Amino acid sequence: MGQNRPLYKFDSMKDFHYSTIEKAIRYIRTHFKDQPSLEDIAQHVHVSPSHFQKLFTDWAGVSPKSFLSHVSVNYAKYLLRERQLSLFETAHETGLSGTGRLHDLFVTIEGMTPGEFKNNGQHLNIYYDAYPSLFGNVLIASTDKGICFVHFYENKQKAIENLRNEFPEATFKNEKKPSHDDVIKVIEGLPTKNKINLHVKGSPFRLKVWNALLSVPEGQLTTYKHIAVQAQSPDASRAVGSAIGANPVAYLIPCHRVIRNDGGLGGYMWGPDRKCVMIAHEKSKYYENPVTGILP
DNA sequence: CTAACTCGCCGTT
DNA sequence: AACGGCGAGTTAG
Structure with a gap:
């Protein structure tokens, strides 16, 4: 799980990181049924797969694959049931x-x-x-x-x-x-x-x-x-x-x-995508892989 | 059994 | 008087 790890080396990189990540998340949300591969996602945000992998892992503390399991419609429903x-x-x-x-x-x-x-x-x-x-x-x-x-x-x-x-x-x-x-x-x-x-x-x-x-x-x-x-x-x-x-x-x-x-x-004042990213990111700090086995 | 729709709730402008 | 970051109940597939 690893919390408290430094997330960035340079502040100036943050904004670039975020917009790339948000784009990736949006893609994952709209295509989660297809279970897009690392390559698919990386290509969509115009970054090489290996670079994207690193970028994403640095940002979220979990790999894109693990992260994918956090973001789906069933995810929210699952949380609700658990709640x-x-x-x-x-x-x-x-x-x-x-x-x-x-x-x-x-x-x-x-x-x-x-x-x-x-x-x-x-x-x-x-x-x-x-x-x-x-x-x-x-x-x-x-x-x-x-x-x-x-x-x-x-x-x-x-x-x-x-x-x-x-x-x-x-x-x-x-x-x-x-x-x-x-x-x-x-x-x-x-x-x-x-x-x-x-x-x-x-x-x-x-x-x-x-x-x-x-x-x-x-x-x-x-x-x-x-x-x-x-x-x-x-x-x-x-x-x-x-x-x-x-x-x-x-x-x-x-x-x-x-x-x-x-x-x-x-809804969310600053965009449902951002809301979803926040929820998934917070959640990812507590569970390594919360929804394994219940995805469609 | 879900998904879309309707209609009621209630604090703001 | 009208309008939402909603919810429960109903209906159409």
Whole structure:
């Protein structure tokens, strides 16, 4: 399984890696029934098989062949079945044990005060910068109370615009902060030095939903319905969907760990492919080969 | 037995 | 009043 292995030698390689990997994953998802060979996949992403093999293994920690078994429609269904057996216990027991690599438990939400909320961020200093990450480029921003914005992006200017849009009256400084590095660490599944604070704005209902998400451990899945129950609105699955979609801090509030009750992947703000990659990658750290024997 | 469809849910804009 | 990152029940194959 090998966790904690260095994933890259150079940061600048990350983005190239990710786009190649994403392309490969997309190919695998749409062709999984054909069980494409290493050659097939490598050819599709225009890389030599041997190079692709290395690239992929460096990125994921498992070979493409092993990885293939993670990504399929049946995979999600399988997880769902497994989840039904033990979700309550595992989520709660593991969630509170504090052992292992449950970074999300170290994340706490501090809602914005009504004032900050209403003023659109007036008198708020916001420090932001763009970073490459395991799952593509991210724009990270923080106030002095905590992280307030994490968006994956294709177009940097657009992303910055979204950020300004979120807090129209705030003062922005293009400046790196130490807390930003912790965010990257979490995204890469590595331990962080410090506890991470979130400083986000949202209605009481949204905060409830986001808090519920924080109790979903890394590598596990839950459903919109289940979150609705936890938020004490058991019939509000759909509203939960919108609330999750409005999550301003990607990955830290793990909206990628929520799938449909029927086993479907569900939507994702930053593309279903990316969601699928995240799920598969997290899962691959826990099981070497979880679905052997149940593929079609 | 699945896959598509319908219709109800409920917090936001 | 309309619109979703949804779900349960129903129907068509």
